[in-house]
Amino acid sequence: MRKHLLLPLALFSAPLWAAGLEVTVEIxxxxxxxxHRPYVAIWLQNADQSHxxxxxxxxxxKMKDKEGEKWLNDLRQWWRRSGRTLELPxxxxxxxxxxVGSHSLSFDDSRAPLKDLPPGEYYLVVEAAREVxxxxQLRIPFTWPADKPQQHNAQGNSELGALSLELTP
Incomplete structure (x- = not known):
């Protein structure tokens, strides 16, 4: 009889939703x-602006002979902080x-990169560069993990449109 009581208790003690963040980027x-479609890098920075x-x-x-990688260094800030040390793709x-349009990305704390993200102050950074x-670059500061649902926004002027970051506890 005790086994039957443990399963419902385990279900109630586990969180129903994982903490997460959703990023929406408008091109x-x-x-x-x-x-030409822009090259875009989206990354997290520590409070000291390190990657x-x-x-x-x-x-x-999909360009022949990895030709598309040649222009990634036009994403200057991302390239200096992370790109040049990566093995692509x-x-x-x-x-x-x-x-052109809005594009959403979702991440939760059950997998990388949020799984190992310690509590603290961070920046979401989005950088875009376009041939000709x-x-x-847009940056949004945020605190991880969120203690309540939050929405943060930024607005680009040329290569980026609206940027939003939605945090869920």
Whole structure:
């Protein structure tokens, strides 16, 4: 009879939802003569601005002879902090460039990179660079883990549109 009581107690003691974060990045429509999709790097920084974890790297992953990697150094801040030391493509992080529109990424604390992220102050950083275009970087400060649901936003001016970070406890 005791075994029957333990299972319901175990279910009630386990969290129903994992803590997480959702990032939404908007790639704006630009009225330019020669449009190229931007390369984008999304990563976490520690409070001292040192690199913590890569969340996504969008570039031309399928170009012949890894030719798409040649321009990743145009993502200057990301390249200096992390990119130049990586062996590309990075499984689960590297992906193709994205078209105009909003793109969402979700992460939870049951797997990397949030699984091993210690409590503290961090920045979500998004950097975009485009061939025959410009470069732009947005940063959103946040505290991990969140003690209540939170939404943080930033607005780009050229290569990036709206950026949002949603935290769930």
């Amino acid at each position: 704006p429509r630009l009225q330019v003569a020669e449009y 913590r974890a890569n969340l996504a790297i969008w570039y031309d992953v 990075v499984d689960g992080v590297s992906g193709a460039t994205r078209p 275009g410009g470069r732009e």
